[in-house]
Amino acid sequence: MRIVVLAGGIGGARFLRGLKAAAPEAEITVIGNTGDDIHLFGLKVCPDLDTVMYTLGGGIHEEQGWGRADETFVVKEELAAYGVGPEWFGLGDRDFATHIVRTQMIGAGYPLSAVTEALCARWQPGVRLIPMSDDRVETHVVIDAPDDGGRKAVHFQEYWVRLHASVPAHAILPVGAEQAKPAPGVLEAIGEADVILFPPSNPVVSIGTILAVPGIREAIADAGVPVVGLSPIVGDAPVRGMADKVLAAVGVEATAAAVAEHYGSGLLDGWLVDTVDAAAVERVESAGIRCRAVPLLMSDVDAAAQMARTALELARETAS
Amino acid sequence: MRIVVLAGGIGGARFLRGLKAAAPEAEITVIGNTGDDIHLFGLKVCPDLDTVMYTLGGGIHEEQGWGRADETFVVKEELAAYGVGPEWFGLGDRDFATHIVRTQMIGAGYPLSAVTEALCARWQPGVRLIPMSDDRVETHVVIDAPDDGGRKAVHFQEYWVRLHASVPAHAILPVGAEQAKPAPGVLEAIGEADVILFPPSNPVVSIGTILAVPGIREAIADAGVPVVGLSPIVGDAPVRGMADKVLAAVGVEATAAAVAEHYGSGLLDGWLVDTVDAAAVERVESAGIRCRAVPLLMSDVDAAAQMARTALELARETAS
Numbered sequence: 001m002r003i004v005v006l007a008g009g010i011g012g013a014r015f016l017r018g019l020k021a022a023a024p025e026a027e028i029t030v031i032g033n034t035g036d037d038i039h040l041f042g043l044k045v046c047p048d049l050d051t052v053m054y055t056l057g058g059g060i061h062e063e064q065g066w067g068r069a070d071e072t073f074v075v076k077e078e079l080a081a082y083g084v085g086p087e088w089f090g091l092g093d094r095d096f097a098t099h100i101v102r103t104q105m106i107g108a109g110y111p112l113s114a115v116t117e118a119l120c121a122r123w124q125p126g127v128r129l130i131p132m133s134d135d136r137v138e139t140h141v142v143i144d145a146p147d148d149g150g151r152k153a154v155h156f157q158e159y160w161v162r163l164h165a166s167v168p169a170h171a172i173l174p175v176g177a178e179q180a181k182p183a184p185g186v187l188e189a190i191g192e193a194d195v196i197l198f199p200p201s202n203p204v205v206s207i208g209t210i211l212a213v214p215g216i217r218e219a220i221a222d223a224g225v226p227v228v229g230l231s232p233i234v235g236d237a238p239v240r241g242m243a244d245k246v247l248a249a250v251g252v253e254a255t256a257a258a259v260a261e262h263y264g265s266g267l268l269d270g271w272l273v274d275t276v277d278a279a280a281v282e283r284v285e286s287a288g289i290r291c292r293a294v295p296l297l298m299s300d301v302d303a304a305a306q307m308a309r310t311a312l313e314l315a316r317e318t319a320s
Numbered sequence: 321m322r323i324v325v326l327a328g329g330i331g332g333a334r335f336l337r338g339l340k341a342a343a344p345e346a347e348i349t350v351i352g353n354t355g356d357d358i359h360l361f362g363l364k365v366c367p368d369l370d371t372v373m374y375t376l377g378g379g380i381h382e383e384q385g386w387g388r389a390d391e392t393f394v395v396k397e398e399l400a401a402y403g404v405g406p407e408w409f410g411l412g413d414r415d416f417a418t419h420i421v422r423t424q425m426i427g428a429g430y431p432l433s434a435v436t437e438a439l440c441a442r443w444q445p446g447v448r449l450i451p452m453s454d455d456r457v458e459t460h461v462v463i464d465a466p467d468d469g470g471r472k473a474v475h476f477q478e479y480w481v482r483l484h485a486s487v488p489a490h491a492i493l494p495v496g497a498e499q500a501k502p503a504p505g506v507l508e509a510i511g512e513a514d515v516i517l518f519p520p521s522n523p524v525v526s527i528g529t530i531l532a533v534p535g536i537r538e539a540i541a542d543a544g545v546p547v548v549g550l551s552p553i554v555g556d557a558p559v560r561g562m563a564d565k566v567l568a569a570v571g572v573e574a575t576a577a578a579v580a581e582h583y584g585s586g587l588l589d590g591w592l593v594d595t596v597d598a599a600a601v602e603r604v605e606s607a608g609i610r611c612r613a614v615p616l617l618m619s620d621v622d623a624a625a626q627m628a629r630t631a632l633e634l635a636r637e638t639a640s
Contacts, residue, residue: 042424072394078417082442084424093413097398100416104362104404122402 001026003312004193005127008033008206009048010065010240011232011298013055015199018304020056020126023312028127029189031216033201034112035132035139035174035209038157040089041079043099044106047157048206049116049131050098057123059094065240068094088162113183130189132210135180139205141249142171156205165242169249172204177212182219190219195315197308198229198268200239200296203259204246211267221267226315228270229263230307231256234296235276257283265289269318272296272311290318321346323632324513325447328353328526329368330385330560331552331618333375335519338624340376340446343632348447349509351536353521354432355452355459355494355529358477360409361399363419364426367477368526369436369451370418377443379414385560388414408482433503450509452530455500459525461569462491476525485562489569492524497532502539510539515635517628518549518588520559520616523579524566531587541587546635548590549583550627551576554616555596577603585609589638592616592631610638 003026005016016030033048047066054060054068061067071092080087091099098119105115111134120129139156144167153173159165190196201207211217220227232243233256244254252262256273257280263271265288273280274296284291292314298304323346325336336350353368367386374380374388381387391412400407411419418439425435431454440449459476464487473493479485510516521527531537540547552563553576564574572582576593577600583591585608593600594616604611612634618624 041420042427043420072392072413074392074413075395075417075420078414079421082417082421082439084421093392093394094398096416096420097395097402100361100363100395101399101402101404107362119402 002189002192002194003028004189004196005030006033006196006198006201006207006210007031007048007052008199008201009036009051012048012199012201012206013052013060014065014298014304015201015230015308016052016056016127017301018298018306019197019308021301021305022308029185029193030127030129031186031189031210032116032129032131033206033209035137035177035205036156037136037138038089038155040086040091040099041084043096043103045091045099046102046112046116046131049129050095052129053116053120053123053125056125056127057120059123068092071095086162089157111183113185128185128189130185131183132186132216133180133213134183135176137174137176137180137209137213139209140173140175141169141246142173143167143169160242165245169245172208172246172249174209174212177209178214180213182213182215187215187219190216190223193223193225195225195312196220196223196227197311197315198227198263200230200232200298202232202241202243202246203252203262204243204250208250217267226269226318227267228272228311228315228318229260229268230272230296230311231259231274231277233259233277234274239297256280260284260289260291261287270311270314272307272314290314322509322512322514323348324509324516325350326353326516326518326521326527326530327351327368327372328519328521329356329371332368332519332521332526333372333380334385334618334624335521335550335628336372336447337375337621338618338626339517339628341621341625342628349505349513350447350449351506351509351530352436352449352451353526353529355457355497355525356476357456357458358409358475360406360411360419361404363416363423365411365419366422366432366436366451369449370415372449373436373440373443373445376445376447377440379443388412391415406482409477431503433505448505448509450505451503452506452536453500453533454503455496457494457496457500457529457533459529460493460495461489461566462493463487463489480562485565489565492528492566492569494529494532497529498534500533502533502535507535507539510536510543513543513545515545515632516540516543516547517631517635518547518583520550520552520618522552522561522563522566523572523582524563524570528570537587546589546638547587548592548631548635548638549580549588550592550616550631551579551594551597553579553597554594559617576600580604580609580611581607590631590634592627592634610634
């Protein structure tokens with residue numbers, strides 16, 4: 001079975017770990033979000049790709065959900081001693097090495113997809129991890145600029161990590177997406193997939209950004225195979241992070257049903273909501289998307305594997 | 321008093337520490353060798369500038385003579401885990417931060433001289449440290465290439481650090497020197513100097529490379545102020561490192577007298593040799609260079625300060 005998964009960071013990575021356990025024989029291709037990528041200290045940092053790679057490769061900081069286990073922060077301390085920031089982005093020494101290798105390879109002319117493959121040669125994530133695009137796409141968030149009475153766009157990481165999404169987001173701009181091309185292998189994987197899954201990743205800044213790369217949404221809609229998603233909203237609140245803030249920016253209420261409608265039946269065939277949101281099933285199904293309510297908290301790998309099994313079952317149902 | 325010092329790495333840095341102690345009121349400008357600079361992991365590494373900066377700024381690994389005190393090597397371990405080398409060049413985590421800041425600033429368009437000034441804002445070395453040139457000059461060493469029966473040029477660091485200068489050096493090539501311009505401030509400092517000193521740095525790959533930048537040798541020769549050097553060879557062997565190997569490559573014997581003659585009376589007014597080389601005084605003076613034999617081992621800051629005092633005394637003598 002060939003499975004394609006669109007993934008952001010923590011939620012996508014943990015779901016993928018469950019999926020590997022649930023379908024050990026499957027050939028899994030992960031299309032990773034690169035809209036969160038940022039240049040820090042002159043180095044190219046790809047938070048979502050790295051979270052997937054570290055999680056599936058056994059190097060993740062388990063409790064934190066991102067970054068490396070057994071991490072140290074000597075380089076960051078030294079950069080601060082030079083007065084060089086930003087200090088709000090937590091790059092550890094082990095993590096720095098990844099960004100140094102990536103930046104060196106990109107400087108040598110390799111596209112991000114080739115670099116990601118090279119990094120994965122070490123981590124052996126057990127999936128094929130492809131960035132959504134080799135072109136630069138950068139998610140910017142429009143926020144108030146009180147000092148001059150207007151608005152300004154800041155990098156997603158500045159909004160998310162530095163500001164903790166604590167100010168209103170007026171718009172989410174995937175800068176560069178319109179000109180971006182899917183990375184080599186992305187459309188081919190979608191075209192050859194038996195099933196396509198949307199993990200409980202952020203529907204706006206993770207999966208939404210991947211879908212904003214011209215050709216990807218169309219390829220999924222036209223693939224003719226079941227497309228099943230899992231709600232990142234449980235009980236009207238995001239399971240992790242601050243997805244409600246960016247949903248508001250695109251005019252979508254932070255409920256399991258509204259997110260399904262936002263994707264729409266043109267894209268989604270099936271949708272899993274949490275048992276606490278069982279009342280949403282009817283609304284989602286009336287939008288033409290088959291829906292089931294099951295536990296959606298990835299408290300451990302077994303729980304994530306059970307979610308993956310249910311998603312695959314729902315996919316089979318929608319295909320029949 | 322304005323003193324200009326041409327400096328390589330360890331020998332230059334330790335001499336400068338002594339000079340600061342010997343002449344606390346002097347305004348010292350250091351013209352640093354950048355021929356040892358190397359790009360590693362996509363980062364620009366300037367070993368000699370950093371050794372001077374760390375030594376005078378209190379951050380040096382004292383016993384080792386280069387690199388940072390209290391150093392850790394997490395980044396390097398991780399790079400090795402990615403299979404990315406070279407593993408023979410010892411970059412620690414603290415040191416990496418310096419190279420990251422430097423590379424980021426150069427990428428942003430700052431010349432190396434401005435970057436060096438910015439890094440020194442943290443280290444406060446108590447001297448003005450200027451790279452010999454903002455242009456790329458890279459010392460290559462011609463060695464045998466047994467596999468194809470010919471010869472090849474390798475980067476100085478590969479010859480020095482990886483090969484430990486254990487193979488014959490047939491030539492030393494300061495690649496790019498002919499096209500290089502002295503960095504802003506270099507010729508001005510020489511023109512305004514009251515005395516110019518050559519510390520016991522490598523006469524070929526450190527001071528020789530600085531002198532290879534067009535305009536610098538001429539400015540020193542024409543400055544009309546005393547130029548005094550200290551022999552890096554004591555008892556027919558280099559005090560540190562493997563200077564004898566590269567001296568052979570330029571056809572100069574590894575003796576205190578031969579190095580003085582190599583610089584020549586057109587450049588040097590005074591030369592200090594170690595007491596064990598007292599027999600060389602006559603030969604050096606017959607070459608038109610005033611010479612004195614004094615202890616030249618920089619066993620501690622006091623010893624280096626005494627050497628600096630003697631060098632300044634000899635400078636006064638040659639001027640009278």
